[in-house]
Amino acid sequence: MAAEDVARAVVRAESTEEIPEIEAGGRPVDKSINASPTLPRSLLRLSLSPWRDGRRPESKTVGHHCLPFLPKKPASNPRRPAVEDRSRPAAAVEGGSQRGGSSVVGGLWTGLRYLAGVAGGWREKWMVMGTAGSKLEKALGDQFPEGERYFGLENFGNTCYCNSVLQALYFCVPFREQLLEYYANNKNLGETDENLLICLADLFTQISSQKKKTGVISPKRFVQRVKKQNEYFRGYMHQDAHEFLNFLLNELVEILEKESSAAKGSPGTSSPSEKITNATCHPLANGVYKEPLVTWVHTSFQGILTNETRCLQCETVTARDETFFDLSLDIEPNSSITSCLKNFSSTETLNAEDKFFCDKCCSLQEAQKRMKIKKPPHVLVIHLKRFKYIEQLGRNKKLSYRVVFPMELKLNNTVDDADSEYSLFAVVVHVGSGTNHGHYVSLVKSHNHWLFFDDEHVEMIDESTVQTFFGSAQESAGNTDHGYILFYESLDGRS
Template identity: 85%
Template sequence: MGAAGSRLEKALGDQFPEGERYFGLENYGNTCYCNSVLQALYFCVPFREQLLDYYANNKKPGDAEENILTCLADLFTQINSQKKKTGVIAPRRFVQRVKKQNEIFRGYMHQDAHEFLNFLLNELVDILEKESNAVKSSPETSPSEKIANGPKNPEANGVNKEPLVTWVHKNFQGILTNETRCLRCETVTARDETFLDLSLDIEQNSSITSCLKNFSSTETLHAEDKFFCDKCCSLQEAQKRMKIKKPPQVLVIHLKRFKYIEHLSRYKKLSYRVVFPLELKLSNTMEDTDSEYSLFAVVVHVGIGPNHGHYVSLVKSHDHWLCFDDDNVEMIDESAVQTFFGSANEYTNNTDHGYILFYESLAANGKS
């Protein structure tokens, strides 16, 4: 990235952010799915800072067993502590650890970036929860580490135990409410469930706002889909809808661009044009007030199908937009982001489409 790095430094000039680093990641044979997600997470500033803090506070002897969390913390620390402002980092240890941990990502096949993101976040949560459980009996454990993050989970001995909230939860976890209203007695049954990202069905020439509206639209349950009402003690017609009860600090939206076509017995990529705004309001999906978000990263899928292609990341950092394409990093204009909305026509040469969107809460940032 030598020439590209110097071009990037030249383009930013005096505006190069103090203390920031823009490093590409080496590709180890179709590991762009990993690199693109890592760049989006690195520029999720609160997540990055907490990961760097974790590394600083949990340095272990060289013979200590490593895991995905320690490898990721080490990688982010490597990038953050570089003397140069730009360059290329080789995420070899992290990639090797991912492949060792999950056979899906072994070999050199094209993988799904969303599947990798889900695996990574859940793996980080599992590790942090195990570490918290290991020290929960310590008198040094603070009460704030024991805040509930959702519905109580019954223990095997019948005692209700509230799960710990990790800093991964604090960044990405929101709560959905699944409401079902019996049309005979009008009783509303509500069930809460947590999420780390929202997967949205998409339609041609639509927008994130309309996709979210459809996600929260009311569905009538009738015929063989009737709902068993506890008050009526029988199956009844009902209305069901999903709402966001508690929005996350970082809202991750996954666009379902890969659809299984039964008569073809395979998945097809939907190149639909879906407009994703730089500023997003959760108005139709929230229970009470609006929540405002700002777009800071987009994982883009390049290609015509799910089994072949490439991933790049668009990232907003200090009011500048950059494109991270494995080991290459370039500045782009903000207006270029809209070229990744998708295609208005089914048959097109444009194969670069927004796939995973990362929005940060303006309230959490103190901007609203």
């Protein structure tokens, strides 16, 4: 590294005031809002060689004592640091930034911002996003959608799985509008009976009501509630975005059902076993059935699958309906969403040990089974099964297969109504080669513009960039950024 580069990285200071304590995530414990703009020289010297050699400095207080050399301006392309950097566990940066899924330099950049914020009277909390935000506004110019807001979300230690899903849901406009309306009618409930729905509605309201068009919002209240509600999401471990989405939608439904029951003067009826998971709930056949409450979450995301089984002995067809919030599809190398959906609805023969018990024959019989979509949802969420258990390895493996997902999708051979058409508006992307580490980002289409959301970072991208997240044509390819959850919105309005 050139001498002038090192010189830029060393901050000269005359004051000997102490640096404030730093919380997890690099945030300072701001004991004095009028902190001195200068920091002790002894704590601001920089040791660059460990980072240059790819080794972690011996000091555990990275954010305190080791301020890295940083570029003069952020890169113009979507920030995609090396996987090994983004997948560092939170413990690896103890005392510094706990920003899960970011690069080492990215985490230290956050720490530097916080230190500079305290030293300068906390005037520039988000220097990076301020620059990126102004770039985004400049890029959109007069085309910036009226009333729209593009805000990044602060990461609280491996919460990128949460942030990426929240961005996709925020730009699911019908869902967002229902949440905003709910909050307007129930915002006082949060003072006495806080729940996940109130916290989410509050977060979306904060974003939509910002005076600035771009910036960063802290989802701290929502994240804390998620961790309180479900121990699975506590700590700083890497979590699965699809599992979080399922958890969130089911929790919202349960809260709405309980509120509806309370309003009618009857106890809540939801139980964990009744929650909608991946197409495994609410049978509509076989006996007397009480119609479940249809909430606005159902209106947006719920579809109905029909599982048809035809006995090959008596030709009797048995149909069983199941509701779903998302479709989980098996994937193959060099395939497409259309082919995956075709395989999903292909006919399967049940024989040998898998024979079907026919009620008419009163015995086990060979049969043919087929799954199809009876009622497609307004918002079709498709989960690609990129993580598969490999028996020979004794562990899960990420499938980096190239799976093409089109901008416009027709549900041919999958639904009764072959004219169902959908448009892609969001993609949650998993970055990394492993199953227990990595990073999540999201791609969102808003008012005919595609945006890239990486926690606090937001920028505009070309539509052609979305194709880079299809996956790898070859197993050994270096690309590890793969589409994981796809969000399609119905175009016909008849769902």
